[in-house]
Amino acid sequence: MPKKHSLRLASKSDLKDIDADALDAFGKGASTKSLEAERATTKKKEPKAKEPTEPKAKEGRGRPKLPIKEKAVRKTFSMQPSNFALLDQLIDKGMDARLRINKSDLIAAGLHVLRDMSLKDFAKAIDSVKK
Known part of the structure; x- marks a missing residue:
C-alpha cells in the first residue's frame, strides 16, 4: 500500500x-x-542562516516608546483589620478625587512618602503605627 x-x-x-x-x-x-x-x-537548498539584526526604530512615526514596567512580585503579609479598613477609606477618598486606585497603589504611594521623609519624621510615623 x-x-x-x-x-x-x-x-x-x-x-x-x-x-x-x-x-x-x-x-x-x-x-x-x-x-x-x-x-x-535532486538536492534541497539549504536555508541561509539569518544574521541577528537590531530592530530599526521608526523616526517620528507611531506611538512614543513607553518605559518598560517592572514585573510585579507577589508577596503576602498580615495587617490589622483596622489598616484594611483604612485602605478602603483611602480608596474611597481617591474615588472622590476622581482617581482610580487600588490597595497596591496606596501601599506604593505610602512607601514613596516614607522614603522621602526626614529621619525624624520617619521615626515618628513608624512609632505612631507600631503597637
Missing part, C-alpha cells in the same frame, strides 16, 4: 515545489514513480 503524506506537515515552499513538479511531469505524460525518482535525486 502506498505511503500517505500529510499535507499539514509540509511547508508552503515544499507544496509549491510539489505543485510545479507535478504540473511539469503530468503535462509531459510522466508517471508518479518517475516524479518521485527525480525528487529523490
Whole structure:
C-alpha cells in the first residue's frame, strides 16, 4: 500500500515545489514513480542562516516608546483589620478625587512618602503605627 503524506506537515515552499513538479511531469505524460525518482535525486537548498539584526526604530512615526514596567512580585503579609479598613477609606477618598486606585497603589504611594521623609519624621510615623 502506498505511503500517505500529510499535507499539514509540509511547508508552503515544499507544496509549491510539489505543485510545479507535478504540473511539469503530468503535462509531459510522466508517471508518479518517475516524479518521485527525480525528487529523490535532486538536492534541497539549504536555508541561509539569518544574521541577528537590531530592530530599526521608526523616526517620528507611531506611538512614543513607553518605559518598560517592572514585573510585579507577589508577596503576602498580615495587617490589622483596622489598616484594611483604612485602605478602603483611602480608596474611597481617591474615588472622590476622581482617581482610580487600588490597595497596591496606596501601599506604593505610602512607601514613596516614607522614603522621602526626614529621619525624624520617619521615626515618628513608624512609632505612631507600631503597637
